[in-house]
Amino acid sequence: MVRWQPGAADRLRIAALDLFEEHGYDQTTVAGIADRAGVTERTFYRHFPDKREVLFAGSEQLAERASAAVSAAPQGAAPSLLVDAALAGLAESFPDERRPFSRRRQARLDSEPALRERELLKLSTLKGTLVGALAARGASAPAATMTAEAVLSVFHVAFLRWIEEDQQRSMAELQQEALAELRAALGGAGTSAEEGR
Amino acid sequence: MVRWQPGAADRLRIAALDLFEEHGYDQTTVAGIADRAGVTERTFYRHFPDKREVLFAGSEQLAERASAAVSAAPQGAAPSLLVDAALAGLAESFPDERRPFSRRRQARLDSEPALRERELLKLSTLKGTLVGALAARGASAPAATMTAEAVLSVFHVAFLRWIEEDQQRSMAELQQEALAELRAALGGAGTSAEEGR
């Protein structure tokens, strides 16, 4: 008889999402989540610093991948290439298999202010990481900030479409679409050259 | 002998800020804040829904003033006029007397993630309010979003300068400066006509 089954963190994540859907975030206790996952409350806190975090663990990976992709770009690369790289890095965290889970998770984030709050903090941190990576690739501080904001804006629009019902297209595809829309909305030069590439 | 002094909410705000500075946010208890303000813990929660909120009460007023200023603009007014209006509305909440308090408050927000989190939520709400007000003045949805983001960006830069040590200029002045910088950074037409006004 084993003392503990592996994958406690994953079981806790699933149990939490299930219970949040069934009874709402407030009405779900950490003890209840732990119970369903077959561990004690104390073990929950070994894996997650607080109740909200159970739906956010892994968000550091998102930032790491995005900044790694940017860092892999050649020094002094054109801003548009850095945008492409950052988006590609982000897309890695959203394979098609993850879609159902992301959909359910997002529905919870939207309906619970406490979770929305945490989401904003994570996005803010992600933005900071991106700004740092972009600056390291030669972007000026204001350019890095604006570029990061553009990346997150595109990412956000694409993500919302990605989790729509019946959506079949991949995150990468939807990001390309949203980026094209943003470029079109902004107008100006610098775009046509890219398209001919 | 009076049973209670008026201005309990204000006293609680000051007491909280004092204690957060002295012992840190986590180490400060609501009971301690209430004590210093001369009320009971229960009274604290009558004024503020939770511990974090003690530094945020009044943020609705910020949104109200900004959207009121936008709503006062003529229907179909040029976007740049709406930006000016929104900024003017925001500046009302930052008279020079408030500067020392804002400075201390911001230092706490920056140093405590739990407070930063709440700040981001408030800014997100403010942005939503602004988008609504701008849309009501005839801006398209994407335009309203981008305009609101630009307003908040200018506001943010100006606010950071406003709370710098030895800063003498008013919030309104600093916002004008930051707006000019943003316009310059974005380049393009539509700016010179305004300046000649």
Next chain:
DNA sequence: GTCTATAGTGCGATAGAC
């Protein structure tokens, strides 16, 4: 104003992997 549920922490004990 009092009472209570629950979030979250600190610390020691324990079981299994290596």
Next chain:
DNA sequence: GTCTATCGCACTATAGAC
């Protein structure tokens, strides 16, 4: 033996209910 995940229990503070 060490290392790591878990458990158990006592405890404080937040926040809401009565």
